[in-house]
Amino acid sequence: MTTRVGPGPVLLACGVVAIVRGSSGDRTDAVLDTLAAAGVRCLEVTLNTPGALDSLRAARRRLPDDVELGAGTVLTAAQVDAAADAGASFIVAPDARPVVAERAAAHGLGYYPGALTPTEIGAAWELGASAVKVFPAGAFGPGYLRDVRGPFRDVPLLPTGGVGIDVAGDYIRAGAIAVGVGGPLLGDALDGGSLDALTDRARRLVAAVAGARG
Known part of the structure; x- marks a missing residue:
């Protein structure tokens, strides 16, 4: 097993990872700034978003230290290196690959690999996961996470994929340490949609998680 880096304190405090994934990188900076200002302090930019590394690098210079930045859809050791160089403090992957786990540990990065079945969850944890991303969580719902x-x-569990704002609290009550939310949170913000509406969704999501924690 590789050296384990625990879940980031910002993630644990906020309980939300915003997944920023788009077909264009034109509004990534504005979306990241809006999310951080609305209280979502753990931000993931997927590497299949155009300009993702440049956006991470600029955000790390621009945003305060209490905003945690990560790279998502990380599939190779080289991508781990690039994410670390861009200022990411954690990486998120759709699956659990030993080479990615090892490189994340070498950089001291948080590591959130994707898994779904009990066998996959156990294997991801043995690789040294900071928390296991239960993906796609929305296909099975909070009851599956509880089971x-x-x-x-x-094992800290981070349900992601199809997690809507209206059910985010249910996942927390089912035992999740946090939720990863993409489309239901971002909406059309990356494509020119209202940033005020994004702010409203972000605040509702943060409030839902906080309320579920009591």
């Missing part, structure tokens, strides 16, 4: 929490009570 897998039973045998994996020591």
Whole structure:
């Protein structure tokens, strides 16, 4: 097993990872700034978003230190290196690849690999995951997360994929340490949609998570 880096304190405090994924990078900076100002302090930019690394690098210079930045859809060791160089403090992957886990540990980055079944969750944890991204969580719902929490009570779980704002609190009550939310949060903001509407969605999501925590 590789060296384990625990979940970031910002992630644990906020309980939300915003997944910024778009077909164009023109509004990435504005969206990141809007999310951070609205209280979402853990921001993931997927590497299949055009200009993702440049956006991460600029955001790290621009945003305060209490905003945690990460790279998503990380599939190779070289991408881990590039994310670290751009200022990311964590990486998120759709699956669990040993080479990615090892390189993340070498950089001291948080590592959130994707897994779904109990066997996959256990294997991802053994690789040194900071928390396991249960993906695609929305296909099975909060009840599934509650069920897998039973045998994996020591494994932090981060449901992602199809998690809507209206059910985010249900995942927290089911035992998630945080939720990863993309489309339901971003809406059309990356394509020219209202940033005021994005602010409203972000605030509602943060409030829903905080309310579920009591």
